Amino acid sequence: MSVTLLIEQLLNGLQLGTMLFLMASGLTLVFGVMGLINLAHGSFYMVGAYATAAVAASTGSFLTGLAAGMAAAAVAGALVELIVIRRLYHRSHLDQVLATFALILIFSEGTRWLFGSSPLRLSPPSWLTGFVTLPGDTRYPTYRLMLIGVGVVIAIALYLLISRTRLGMRIRAGESDREMIGALGVNISKLYTVVFALGASLAGLAGALVGALQSVQVGMGEPVLILAFVVIVIGGIGSIKGALFGALLVGVVDTLGRVYLPILFRAFMPPSEAAGVGAALAAMLIYILMAIILAFKPKGLFSAHD
């Protein structure tokens, strides 16, 4: 029984981790290449989920919806980059934080205006609704397993993109030396727009996939955004490898903490108190983890920037 629970929770942790990776990879790329801190990344998560829900509802096809969601997030990302973000590259982090905070307000209230305050329904496609029986007799939802699969595929695709393609070469060049790629004749502003749109579409994908699991509503991107920040701070801002490692770490620690801390406290506390203390501590766990990591490595585990 408890082994089954552990396996199930580990998988849940991995699933959260892979979705966090989709968010964090875009954030960390944008920071690594453009030096920009983007709070509005959570808005692309929301845009992806809303577009997916709307298109899936009208076409009846989850996959069409998903494609539309990624496209909508990418377009939103490109537009935001063209209109607002490119004015911010040479500004202070404070200005970047505030301008992108303003974007959150605009996106959230705009979405509420368009779609209303009540959540939209988005369900996984019927062919993914069942359970899979894993070795050890663990029954696990097919859809969640698929999310882990998607996360792994995206991680590999990103790795190949960055290490094998011309675009990836430029991204790497941009991370190490911004003037250099200008000197090489690369069109930087186009590169920036592409990177930003790519990050946005990954966020949109995550929003759509998670939206089908939870619910599609205004503000859904914000808790995920903050978790993604924790992820990239732990991993080292600018590092994709750090984002992957950080995402899985945060996903697993957070999930296991919520299940096992209350159980742990029950060993030496009355059950009613143990539940409260355990839950409170579990909610703080990843922040404590982050504080400990930063106390020893102020630039994160895999820092790309000094």
Added chain:
Amino acid sequence: MINTTSRSAPEVAPTPRNERALDRKGVVQIALLAVLLILPVAAYVMGEFYYVNLASRITIIAMAAVGLNLAIGYGGMVSFGHAAYFGLGGYVAGIGAYHAFDATPFMTWPISLPGSDNLLVLWLAAALLCALLALVIGAISLRTTGVYFIMITLAFAQMIYYFANSWPTYGGEDGLPIYLRNSLPFVDSSDPLNYFLICFVGLLLAMALTSRLMKSRFGAALTMARLNDVRLATSGINPYPVRLVAFVISAAITGLAGALYADLNGFVSPTVLSWHFSGELMVIVILGGVGRLYGPLAGAILFVMMETFLGGITQYWQLFLGLVLLGVVLFAKHGVMGFLAGRERNE
């Protein structure tokens, strides 16, 4: 506070600006304070208590922003987690009142500590606890710089937020009501105008403290830490403790404002601990004009007015707030005070 007009008489320190005749900036500053003071008095006379409380709200938010401005504007420390101190201050007021109301002790070990509904006690406790929390958070966060600092302060505030949300004793996510406003000796704090005046004095004291601080040796060191910390270190002053002390003072001011806010509303909940509130405080500091003494006040007036009057017209008022904020950040970097009172020279 040094200007350049006296190049003809270089051996003498020039007169600080504020000792000269009242200029445009001085007029704007006095006007802001006068409006803030006179309107609620008038509203009170007319029996419009709603507007008195609105003025209290502006005053308290301005005070919280004065605290944040010390960190961001004067110290260059972009804290994205000042909601933690505002919220902690609020919970001190709430928890004190809760135990005073129930006549239960706040704690029994290692020392026995009862609740309290005395505002002076609660304010002191709020300021001290916020200072302590900021000492811990600042000590870790100030080891980092730039984006890391922003995100770490945010993360610590989230930690407190989730803690308050899931800790059931004091209401968890439902929050904690304060049934009777905490009281002061000799003054009836439940009277809306009295309470406004208490908040107003608090704001003035916080602004006077900031002004005095920034003219002192400590302020000189903090200014240098913001402008060029390598120069500060090379001059023989370690920037870290200077920043940390400023961060702690900043948090104590914001925490005090939080305690006032809880008593104004008769309620404290995790909402005031949320990152959205940290963001709004930053917005107010920037709207008003970052690093300017009267900036937080101007920003708070603008923000609460927009919230109240735009919010009365459309429930989507934050869309417009977003647009205004975007416009200010992109095109009007010096905020309302920069617009009204001209740009600040030197620092």
Added chain:
Amino acid sequence: MSDAVLSLTHLHKHFGALQATNDVSLALEPGEIHALIGPNGAGKSTLIGQIAGHIRPDQGSIELGGETVTNLSVAQRARLGLGRSFQVSSLAEPLSVMRNVMMSVQALQGHSFRFFKPVARDEALLAPALEALEHMQLGHRAWTPVSELSHGERRQVEVACALALKPRALLLDEPMAGLGPEGSARLTELLEALKRDVPILLIEHDMEAVFRLADRISVLVSGSIIAQGDSHAIRHDPLVREAYLGDCDA
């Protein structure tokens, strides 16, 4: 190590495979200008970083006025009397010259946690700062914002900031860089006059200035000191000519 004001003993520092500082020993005696020269990439910046306290050496020790400062911070070293200037001017641009120099005086007096007394009229801060500025012949610019100064004046202000620390030793990192012939000559004159009071460790690219000013010269190549001596000896050292002066007709 006799009465050296500043001495480095067997310093080592490596970054990965790169041996940036390799067994460097060096002493700065009272009353002298000791120049440190070396081609680009010789490890000068790393060495300066270790002396000033930005970088910790892997091995070896640094003494300032007989005290070991190897593990002290930049600020602690400054208070013990190490004044330095930077290769790229490092002043607070929006502030007046005075406010920049006053910082050193304030550090020396150790009262940075005074919260209420205004500094603008604090004679205990103003007088010593003005004195340091006058030493660099800049008294008349005291209330000018740094941003309005010429390049040469900024260099002088940097030295004034260092002087306001009442230093035992000055560490000047390419003070002549970017100065025209006139500014360079002027600064040379000022340093010449200064060295009797404070010995100077001078890192400099301008060979002419080095050969004219320096009492002793150390040559750093690939992290090691390959030669040490007066300007005559250095000019004629075959190792130096080969490694460094080969492309510079001295």
